[in-house]
Amino acid sequence: MAEFDYLTIDVFTKRRFGGNPLAVFPKAEGLDTATMQALAAELNYSETTFVLPPEDSANTARVRIFNRTAEMPFAGHPNVGTAYVLARHGHAHGQTLRFEEVAGLVDVRLIEENGAPVGAEIDAPQPLSLLGELPVDGIAQCLSLPADAIMLAEHPPVRASVGVDFVLVQVRPEALGAAVPDLAAYRRLAAATVEPGGRLSIFLYAVEGSGIRARMFAPLAGTWEDPATGSANAALAALRLSIKGGEVLDYDAVQGVEMGRESHLSLRAWRAPDGIRASVGGRCVDMFSGKVIL
Structure with a gap:
């Protein structure tokens, strides 16, 4: 033994x-x-x-x-x-x-x-990579939200990675607490959009002051909801810098509130020779x- x-x-x-x-x-x-x-x-x-x-x-x-x-x-x-x-x-x-x-x-x-x-x-470990958009209706169904709860002004639901991929989705602030993962909808969307062995982990967020508040659902991987997802937050920081422009972006994120496990993450993204990089602490x-x- x-x-x-x-x-x-x-x-x-x-x-x-x-x-x-x-x-x-x-x-x-x-x-x-x-x-x-x-x-x-x-x-x-x-x-x-x-x-x-x-x-x-x-x-x-x-x-x-x-x-x-x-x-x-x-x-x-x-x-x-x-x-x-x-x-x-x-x-x-x-x-x-x-x-x-x-x-x-x-x-x-x-x-x-x-x-x-x-x-x-x-x-x-990797610079930002964007791996394709996902349908608004399908994402909304996964989150048990109406389609108009998903905000599209800055970006559509997009699969992004700085080492592991997540679907990043901006929602209206009032929709964040109302979201609930629908397992059947996850399975339908995964069957239509995810290669065998791939992931469908949805990170939804709303802007709150100078930072964001977020949630993450990955029921197909056994995580109904995650209290704090550093890799998804880092991918979002890199995506936001790519959209907003500039050389550096710093802000704080809060996650896990709805689970009773409030989490605080510090995010930083910057432009590097090989692309946009990000850190989380x-x-x-x-x-x-x-x-x-x-």
Whole structure:
């Protein structure tokens, strides 16, 4: 039998029982892919991470991310939370870390207070890519909203990625709280627009002051609603900069309000030689520790 320690934290929050929960296995050598997937499904968080030695010794670690049903090439809150865990519990040193992931290299800058890590900011591994528009009626049905609740002045529902793709949808402020995922509509739209093995994760948002408030539904992947989705927020930041113009865009996002898990994310997008890049950051709070015996 082998023992594997894990820790859980709440990400993008300053208080326990807020933000997005994450489980981290800081020493995952010896776990195969099937077991990692089974553990992620058993823990039943939106994502679980498994930390392995890096393939390149210049990097901090290789990080594998699993949701309830599949491995993710990249995700936001798992990277922020994993960096915090490794630094907080002595598994990594220095103020900057670099993770090897399916989507590429993820650069991390720790957020510290009084010399101790309290969170992290990560750079998404890829520049913005736009992967096509989706039909307004189909998206509205997925969200149980009338079609006129979806705003089109800045952009139509569009699939976008900075490492993993989401459908980004701007809605009227009053529609944000009214949205409810319709599983049958998701299945219909996925059958019509998504290649086998693809994703249909809808990130809807409304402008609120100088920032945004958002929700994310991915029921086909087992996440009915996500309290904080760093990778989707980063993709949106890059998209908004591409629309608004300028060199840099900074703002804050709030997500998870409707779930009772209010989350706060700091977003930044900038123009780089290879396209528009984005970062997302926030704070973390320790929750539980445990051990798996296999």
